[in-house]
Each structure stands twice: as C-alpha cells, then as structure tokens.
Amino acid sequence: MMESQTRQDESLEARVNAAIDKVRPAIQADGGEVWLIKVEDGTAYVQMLGACGGCPASTMTLKGAIEAVVVADVPEVTQVLQV
Numbered sequence: 001m002m003e004s005q006t007r008q009d010e011s012l013e014a015r016v017n018a019a020i021d022k023v024r025p026a027i028q029a030d031g032g033e034v035w036l037i038k039v040e041d042g043t044a045y046v047q048m049l050g051a052c053g054g055c056p057a058s059t060m061t062l063k064g065a066i067e068a069v070v071v072a073d074v075p076e077v078t079q080v081l082q083v
Contacts, residue, residue, distance in 0.1 A: 012076060016044050019073035023065045027052060034066060042078045044070055058082070 017036050027034055032052030037045040046066065052058045059082075067080035 012039050012074065015074045016070055016077060019070045020046070020066060022069050022073075026065070027061065032058075032061075037083055039077065042076060044074075044077050044080045045083045046080055047083055 013036060016039055020034055020036060024034065030052070031050050032055070033049040034052065035047045035049065037047055039045070046062070048055075048058050048062065052061060055061075062080060062082055070077050070080050
C-alpha cells in the first residue's frame, strides 16, 4: 500500500473512532465496550464486548446508536457491522 493511502486509512479510522467515542460512555454504562477492528470498502467493522457481546439488544445498539453516529460523522462509511 502506498504511504499516502496508509495515512488516509489511519485518518479515516481515527474519525470513525472519534464518532464511536461519542456513544462509548453509554455503552460502557451498560457494562459493554465497542472496538473498531477495521474500515474497509465503506464498512466499519466493530467488536462488541462485555455485556454487549451476548446481549440481544446489541443489534439495536449497533444500528441505532453506533452506526447512526458513524455514518453521520464519517460520510465515507455507509454501514457498521459486528465481527
């Protein structure tokens, strides 16, 4: 990968992490955590941990909170998927 592309990817991931940081306190308050794994082809891949890992409501949290904030803040990302 070219150096400029690497910097672009790092900047994109930093922006996605910043967006996730907006909802992270609420997720942590419920005993969960979310980590960004990678951003690829317009999709951010996250891992839900702690209480969120096995919670039936984690899909609502993922789509209703995390994805909504990330897509609004980072237009290059069109969806957020859990790995």
